[in-house]
Amino acid sequence: MNASTAVPAPGDASVVVRLRCAPELVELASDALWQAGTSAVSEEPADVVRGISAAESAPSAPAAVELTGEVPVTALADLRAWCGEVAGGVELEVVELDPAWADAWCEHARAYRVGPLVVRPVWVDATLQPGEIDLPLDPGPTFGSGSHPSTRGVLAAMVQRVDGGERVLDVGSGSGVLSVAALLLGADSAVAVDIEPAAGPAGRSAAALCGVAERFEFCSGGLDSVDAEFDVVFANMLIGAIEELGARIRARCAVGGTMILGGFLESQRDRALAAVQPAETVATSNEDGWVTLVLAATR
Amino acid sequence: MAKNVSAVVKIQIPAGQASPAPPVGTALGPHGVAIMDFCKAYNAQTESQRGTVVPVEITIYEDRTFSFITKTPPAPVMIREAIKVTKGSQNPGREEAGAITQAQLADIAQVKMPDLNTNDLEAAKLQIAGTARSMGIKVID
Numbered sequence: 001m002n003a004s005t006a007v008p009a010p011g012d013a014s015v016v017v018r019l020r021c022a023p024e025l026v027e028l029a030s031d032a033l034w035q036a037g038t039s040a041v042s043e044e045p046a047d048v049v050r051g052i053s054a055a056e057s058a059p060s061a062p063a064a065v066e067l068t069g070e071v072p073v074t075a076l077a078d079l080r081a082w083c084g085e086v087a088g089g090v091e092l093e094v095v096e097l098d099p100a101w102a103d104a105w106c107e108h109a110r111a112y113r114v115g116p117l118v119v120r121p122v123w124v125d126a127t128l129q130p131g132e133i134d135l136p137l138d139p140g141p142t143f144g145s146g147s148h149p150s151t152r153g154v155l156a157a158m159v160q161r162v163d164g165g166e167r168v169l170d171v172g173s174g175s176g177v178l179s180v181a182a183l184l185l186g187a188d189s190a191v192a193v194d195i196e197p198a199a200g201p202a203g204r205s206a207a208a209l210c211g212v213a214e215r216f217e218f219c220s221g222g223l224d225s226v227d228a229e230f231d232v233v234f235a236n237m238l239i240g241a242i243e244e245l246g247a248r249i250r251a252r253c254a255v256g257g258t259m260i261l262g263g264f265l266e267s268q269r270d271r272a273l274a275a276v277q278p279a280e281t282v283a284t285s286n287e288d289g290w291v292t293l294v295l296a297a298t299r
Numbered sequence: 300m301a302k303n304v305s306a307v308v309k310i311q312i313p314a315g316q317a318s319p320a321p322p323v324g325t326a327l328g329p330h331g332v333a334i335m336d337f338c339k340a341y342n343a344q345t346e347s348q349r350g351t352v353v354p355v356e357i358t359i360y361e362d363r364t365f366s367f368i369t370k371t372p373p374a375p376v377m378i379r380e381a382i383k384v385t386k387g388s389q390n391p392g393r394e395e396a397g398a399i400t401q402a403q404l405a406d407i408a409q410v411k412m413p414d415l416n417t418n419d420l421e422a423a424k425l426q427i428a429g430t431a432r433s434m435g436i437k438v439i440d
Contacts, residue, residue, distance in 0.1 A: 031375035042326035101328035108363040
């Protein structure tokens with residue numbers, strides 16, 4: 001597995017810092033991190049961070065909280081000064097991260113089945129029953145693990161709508177799992193687009209891993225550089241992206257063709273539907289709150 | 300059957316902008332959570348609140364699945380947004396970083412109420428005023 005290789009590195013310009021303080025100072029200390037330019041603040045009891053169980057820590061020790069953030073190196077001096085001056089005391093520590101954190105989830109990943117597809121991380125073995133189709137993935141942390149409910153929902157819809165010979169378009173292709181699944185189900189060819197450049201290599205290697213590389217094409221120019229019409233267009237993206245690209249998604253789907261949309265919540269369904277008109281709803285499903293819409297493109 | 304909880308993690312994240320980098324990734328990764336799956340779920344749920352910080356409390360179960368609830372934005376963040384000050388005072392008490400009105404405190408208290416230990420708006424306002432003062436911000440009428 002190579003899940004750690006694509007992690008956005010902290011980079012030279014920023015450092016991970018941990019602030020340790022009493023619970024009543026959490027609000028202010030978190031805010032000091034925000035003002036220092038952190039991208040997020042995590043909060044854990046200090047004994048959890050240190051790996052000390054409650055039984056081992058001294059019962060008389062005051063509860064402490066550790067806040068972790070990532071701040072620009074240039075903000076470190078101000079932050080350190082603030083920690084030294086605040087009443088009650090906040091300890092600051094610059095942390096060296098063990099790169100293993102990015103891979104910790106891998107040992108818990110499992111294979112799952114959608115129709116005939118057996119979707120599995122490449123390091124997990126699965127015994128195939130007759131008629132089942134193996135879909136190994138080597139997910140990195142840039143894209144999903146392929147097991148997200150919205151991915152499962154779109155795959156389930158695809159199993160029913162792709163049965164051979166289709167030309168498919170994958171908008172927001174990410175890891176490439178949907179394109180590869182369509183090709184394994186018999187689609188003639190798949191074109192994938194994504195604004196994230198890493199989706200190109202990710203999609204190509206996913207297609208190669210499943211033996212469908214010659215029918216897969218990643219179009220680095222984005223949706224605007226694709227001018228063909230497709231029989232099936234799928235997009236598993238957050239609602240904002242679906243709204244932004246909806247008209248172009250609809251334009252790339254042939255009249256009578258199928259659009260499969262996922263990646264949004266029940267409360268956002270109407271917005272997704274409105275974004276890709278003219279179209280009619282053919283089927284809709286909900287997996288853990290994530291909606292999949294199957295639509296027929298109309299005139 | 301209820302699933303066994305293995306950890307509860309709190310993270311403050313800008314709405315719609317969770318990414319697998321530290322500290323989101325480093326807080327969740329060691330608990331065995333597929334980090335991008337969390338980011339996607341968080342970003343979908345908070346996309347309408349973009350522009351502010353939406354804290355989240357994530358419950359991780361023994362099978363490494365997770366659920367989460369979002370909280371109201373942190374009081375200091377709301378206070379700074381209200382008075383348009385990006386930096387609080389480095390020396391609270393000695394140096395005023397700005398001023399906040401009673402009306403602004405009431406607006407913030409109203410939003411924060413679900414996460415404060417009170418149902419009384421006046422009591423909630425006092426808590427927010429206390430936070431503002433500790434940030435070096437003066438409370439005015």
